[in-house]
Amino acid sequence: MMKLTPKSATLIVLVALIALSPLLFPSNFYYRVGALIFVNAIAVTGIVILTGYAGQVSLGHAGFAGIGAYACALAPVHLGVPPALAVVLGAVLSGVLAYLVGRPILRLHGYYLGVATLGFGILVTMVLTNERALTGGPDGIEVPDLGLRGLLGDLGLSLSNGQFWYFFSGLCMLIGAWIALNLYDSPTGRALRALHGSEVAARTVGIDVARLKLRAFVISAVYASVSGSLLALQNRFVTPDVAGFMHSIEMVTMAVLGGVGSVLGAIFGAAILTLLPQVLTVFAEYEQMVLGLVMILVMIFLREGLLPSILKKLRGKDE
Amino acid sequence: MSALLSIEGLGIGFGGLRAVDDVSFSVRAGEILSVIGPNGAGKTTLFNMISGVYRPDAGRVTLDGQDVTAMEPHLLARRGLSRTFQNLQIFQSMSVLDNAIAGYHLRESGSVLADLLALPASRRRARDAEAGARALLARVGLERAAEREAGNLSYGALKRLEIARALALDPKVLLLDEPAAGCNAVETEEIDHLIAEVAASGVAILLVEHDMKLVMRISNHIVVLDHGEKIAEGDPATVSRNPAVIAAYLGTEEAPHADG
Numbered sequence: 157m158m159k160l161t162p163k164s165a166t167l168i169v170l171v172a173l174i175a176l177s178p179l180l181f182p183s184n185f186y187y188r189v190g191a192l193i194f195v196n197a198i199a200v201t202g203i204v205i206l207t208g209y210a211g212q213v214s215l216g217h218a219g220f221a222g223i224g225a226y227a228c229a230l231a232p233v234h235l236g237v238p239p240a241l242a243v244v245l246g247a248v249l250s251g252v253l254a255y256l257v258g259r260p261i262l263r264l265h266g267y268y269l270g271v272a273t274l275g276f277g278i279l280v281t282m283v284l285t286n287e288r289a290l291t292g293g294p295d296g297i298e299v300p301d302l303g304l305r306g307l308l309g310d311l312g313l314s315l316s317n318g319q320f321w322y323f324f325s326g327l328c329m330l331i332g333a334w335i336a337l338n339l340y341d342s343p344t345g346r347a348l349r350a351l352h353g354s355e356v357a358a359r360t361v362g363i364d365v366a367r368l369k370l371r372a373f374v375i376s377a378v379y380a381s382v383s384g385s386l387l388a389l390q391n392r393f394v395t396p397d398v399a400g401f402m403h404s405i406e407m408v409t410m411a412v413l414g415g416v417g418s419v420l421g422a423i424f425g426a427a428i429l430t431l432l433p434q435v436l437t438v439f440a441e442y443e444q445m446v447l448g449l450v451m452i453l454v455m456i457f458l459r460e461g462l463l464p465s466i467l468k469k470l471r472g473k474d475e
Numbered sequence: 476m477s478a479l480l481s482i483e484g485l486g487i488g489f490g491g492l493r494a495v496d497d498v499s500f501s502v503r504a505g506e507i508l509s510v511i512g513p514n515g516a517g518k519t520t521l522f523n524m525i526s527g528v529y530r531p532d533a534g535r536v537t538l539d540g541q542d543v544t545a546m547e548p549h550l551l552a553r554r555g556l557s558r559t560f561q562n563l564q565i566f567q568s569m570s571v572l573d574n575a576i577a578g579y580h581l582r583e584s585g586s587v588l589a590d591l592l593a594l595p596a597s598r599r600r601a602r603d604a605e606a607g608a609r610a611l612l613a614r615v616g617l618e619r620a621a622e623r624e625a626g627n628l629s630y631g632a633l634k635r636l637e638i639a640r641a642l643a644l645d646p647k648v649l650l651l652d653e654p655a656a657g658c659n660a661v662e663t664e665e666i667d668h669l670i671a672e673v674a675a676s677g678v679a680i681l682l683v684e685h686d687m688k689l690v691m692r693i694s695n696h697i698v699v700l701d702h703g704e705k706i707a708e709g710d711p712a713t714v715s716r717n718p719a720v721i722a723a724y725l726g727t728e729e730a731p732h733a734d735g
Binding site for chain 1: 547551580589593
């Protein structure tokens with residue numbers, strides 16, 4: 157029998173989850189929750205590349221999500237481009253900005269890099285909040301319709317808004333996961349993991365560490381940007397919160413909670429941290445507390461993240 | 476034959492202390508040159524300067540006729556200089572095979588886009604590197620550990636893995652920092668053969684090693700450092716009879732040092 161590679165196994169699990177979960181949905185509301193999970197998972201997959209593969213920490217990636225989101229709000233109105241193209245425009249802009257910002261700050265290590273990226277995120281939020289004339293300020297701004305659902309309807313495939321965003325975001329997440337998994341086993345991915353393991357050894361085998369870090373930063377920024385775009389398009393509305401500090405922290409937390417070294421783990425983390433608040437609204441007053449407690453416990457007892465730790469335990473029992 | 480690697484008057488100070496001062500020597504293709512000296516003599520610091528990890532504040536490093544003083548390590552790798560580390564620098568959470576493949580980075584890396592989309596070109600590059608890496612692992616006796624996580628290997632095995640990774644660059648000059656440390660007698664002998672074999676293929680080898688039997692057996696030329704200065708050099712027989720060398724090793728109060 158042919159052995160399943162981790163890449164195909166991950167993709168099969170994701171396809172099965174996307175396709176089969178709706179069978180368990182008690183109401184249409186859950187399509188909306190699912191779509192949110194997928195959108196978050198896209199940003200978190202980018203964090204896996206930056207932090208899990210390359211070992212660099214960013215506390216400002218929501219800044220790129222903000223750029224992706226506002227590109228979808230502004231480009232169709234001011235530049236007359238269709239929203240789908242605005243997603244691409246936002247991604248390119250985020251990539252270029254990540255390149256320019258990353259060049260100087262990726263020379264920094266550890267905490268310093270974290271603080272520098274934090275500054276970048278705050279800067280984007282401030283611009284979005286203060287440029288009222290363009291961005292609508294703190295009250296936010298409307299986002300045009302993507303138009304794809306209507307197109308599918310014309311072709312005879314009519315979906316509810318919730319269903320459409322569920323499957324469309326799911327597909328985008330799948331593509332994102334596929335790309336991240338391709339990268340893992342590729343020469344570039346190996347070089348990223350190598351510099352994570354030992355920078356000095358990576359340099360002596362010829363890896364241009366500064367350049368490779370920058371590549372990981374740009375790639376992960378594009379992920380965050382696409383995630384922000386999809387969020388804006390599905391909400392049809394966006395506020396500067398999308399670029400905010402809390403959102404940046406959320407991305408990193410999801411990745412670390414699920415397992416920052418593995419794409420599937422990080423997506424799992426995104427699912428849990430998106431779902432938990434929905435479940436915990438029952439105990440609204442304790443929501444933040446329970447969330448905090450879960451995170452603390454995971455970091456103490458399952459340091460590699462939920463999914464890798466669980467898989468390791470299961471495998472340990474087999475032997 | 477002219478020297479592949481030569482250093483002239485190389486020196487570096489850390490806060491007033493001259494860790495290495497005015498050291499010169501050169502290595503030809505196929506030659507094994509050993510740098511020996513007591514602990515703290517500046518051997519590893521010297522290696523770090525030659526390999527671009529530290530920036531020397533005096534002197535010159537010439538590689539294959541070109542001045543490469545203070546050049547960044549990844550650029551030196553491109554020019555054919557490769558090294559191992561005294562205190563292992565292994566990619567711990569990667570597989571043994573991936574560690575070895577990393578040594579092929581310069582030959583296997585290409586377009587990032589091809590890597591992201593797993594295009595045939597990217598997969599071909601990775602496959603070629605993997606074949607080469609497996610052959611190298613076999614050469615250092617690690618082929619059966621290929622799929623294991625590197626962090627789980629013994630110290631001696633990791634030393635050999637570092638050598639395999641350094642050889643993957645197909646270097647002209649190879650710097651080995653205590654390759655036999657932590658290895659048993661059998662492993663040391665294997666490393667001994669491996670080094671001789673690599674030198675015979677035309678690679679210039681610079682060796683730091685504490686195992687004197689190994690050094691005396693395989694070196695063509697020996698440079699002795701003490702307190703960062705070159706105190707002797709020559710073939711193994713000459714060096715082992717040199718009174719200054721014997722004094723440095725046995726601690727005779729021949730030349731007292733302020734911060735000994």
